[in-house]
Amino acid sequence: MTDSKRPSKVDTTGLDLATLAVRAGQVRSQFGEHSEAMYLTSSFVFDNAAEACARFTQGAPGNVYSRFTNPTVTLFEERLAALEGADAAMATASGMSAILAMSMALLKAGDHVVCSSGVFGATIQLFSGILGRFGVRTTYVDGGALPAWETALAGGAQLVFLETPSNPLTEVFDIAGISAIAHRAGALVAVDNCFCSPALQRPLDLGADLVIHSATKYLDGQGRVLGGAVVGSKALIKEQMVPFLRTAGPTLSAFNAWVLLKGMETLDIRMQAQSARALELARWLESHPAIERVYHPGLESHPQHALAMRQQRTGGAIVSIMVKGGREQAWHVIDSTRLISITANLGDTKTTITHPATTTHGRISPEARLRAGIGEGLIRIAVGLESFEDIRRDLARGLDTVQAV
Numbered sequence: 210m211t212d213s214k215r216p217s218k219v220d221t222t223g224l225d226l227a228t229l230a231v232r233a234g235q236v237r238s239q240f241g242e243h244s245e246a247m248y249l250t251s252s253f254v255f256d257n258a259a260e261a262c263a264r265f266t267q268g269a270p271g272n273v274y275s276r277f278t279n280p281t282v283t284l285f286e287e288r289l290a291a292l293e294g295a296d297a298a299m300a301t302a303s304g305m306s307a308i309l310a311m312s313m314a315l316l317k318a319g320d321h322v323v324c325s326s327g328v329f330g331a332t333i334q335l336f337s338g339i340l341g342r343f344g345v346r347t348t349y350v351d352g353g354a355l356p357a358w359e360t361a362l363a364g365g366a367q368l369v370f371l372e373t374p375s376n377p378l379t380e381v382f383d384i385a386g387i388s389a390i391a392h393r394a395g396a397l398v399a400v401d402n403c404f405c406s407p408a409l410q411r412p413l414d415l416g417a418d419l420v421i422h423s424a425t426k427y428l429d430g431q432g433r434v435l436g437g438a439v440v441g442s443k444a445l446i447k448e449q450m451v452p453f454l455r456t457a458g459p460t461l462s463a464f465n466a467w468v469l470l471k472g473m474e475t476l477d478i479r480m481q482a483q484s485a486r487a488l489e490l491a492r493w494l495e496s497h498p499a500i501e502r503v504y505h506p507g508l509e510s511h512p513q514h515a516l517a518m519r520q521q522r523t524g525g526a527i528v529s530i531m532v533k534g535g536r537e538q539a540w541h542v543i544d545s546t547r548l549i550s551i552t553a554n555l556g557d558t559k560t561t562i563t564h565p566a567t568t569t570h571g572r573i574s575p576e577a578r579l580r581a582g583i584g585e586g587l588i589r590i591a592v593g594l595e596s597f598e599d600i601r602r603d604l605a606r607g608l609d610t611v612q613a614v
């Protein structure tokens with residue numbers, strides 16, 4: 210029935226990331242479709258009862274039910290694994306369910322997690338709030354100085370969790386250095402690679418064991434669907450994570466997997482273009498008199514600039530600024546925009562702006578907020594694909610009229 214004699218699956222060995230993003234994982238059906246097919250089906254049929262029995266109970270290859278596997282989801286997993294330089298990936302319904310699935314697979318009561326401070330708010334809620342109820346203890350480490358990690362890991366741990374660069378202050382953590390300490394302490398290392406994506410940073414190459422993705426962000430890239438993934442070795446993913454996913458069911462939908470696949474095809478050029486705009490914007494913001502400080506790993510003034518340039522391809526597309534005059538003036542800058550979207554999402558082609566102290570970090574105590582460096586004047590900008598000049602003008606409207614106290 211197939212019209213083509215070409216192999217239905219591309220040999221990806223030796224291909225560059227930009228090529229993998231477009232080609233990896235695709236398996237054509239008997240119809241020879243050019244674009245990836247979307248398999249919207251809950252279950253799969255068998256030729257006979259014996260085959261059903263073999264697939265259900267004897268591990269025979271083939272799809273059974275979409276809570277377990279689905280060809281469109283599998284394609285997304287293979288493409289993402291190829292981009293991260295990994296053997297395997299497991300897709301999940303969201304970034305948070307990726308962290309949950311990893312934790313449920315690896316941890317048990319009495320275990321210890323060591324986590325970088327300044328991680329995504331829901332990640333703290335998950336580790337301390339939810340997993341804490343099940344007897345998992347989490348220690349947070351401030352800053353990237355390696356002795357602090359030695360201390361936190363001195364009593365041993367099962368999991369080290371890093372988010373680098375961090376949100377919203379773009380603090381950069383030394384993946385190789387911290388991984389070496391973690392491994393000596395017997396812990397696995399997971400890196401939330403949401404801010405960089407594999408186009409800018411490949412944590413497994415630097416010594417991490419697992420990569421977490423909120424595919425909702427840059428992998429989709431256009432703010433359409435939720436998704437997530439855990440990426441790593443076959444042993445960790447297939448033997449430890451997948452059994453949890455099959456049973457508990459935080460599965461990625463085939464529709465969302467398809468949207469994410471199409472998003473990933475432009476990941477490389479989007480990350481390059483958005484990072485370039487972000488750096489240009491950060492440089493301009495640094496010279497603006499209404500701003501106290503600009504946070505972007507690509508700036509020479511960033512405290513971990515050298516480390517960032519070693520482990521990332523660019524500084525990324527997030528820029529945070531501390532506006533003089535606190536909340537009132539920060540809100541003035543946000544409310545003066547006409548183009549940029551006031552929304553908490555990031556990783557979109559549309560530039561977004563948010564006031565962390567009263568939104569993403571609005572529910573933590575003022576003391577904890579201050580300790581985390583989330584001041585009232587802080588604004589986070591996730592730079593999209595509009596022209597630099599249009600983004601600059603939209604921010605200048607408010608910045609040029611800031612009434613600094």
Ligand SMILES: *Cc1c(COP(=O)(O)O)cnc(C)c1O
Pocket residue numbers: 303304305306329331372376401403404422423424425426435436437
């Ligand atoms: C958004 C985000 C998450 C959570 O992802 P969801 O897809 O919203 O569940 C985790 N980590 C980081 C760094 C994020 O930005």
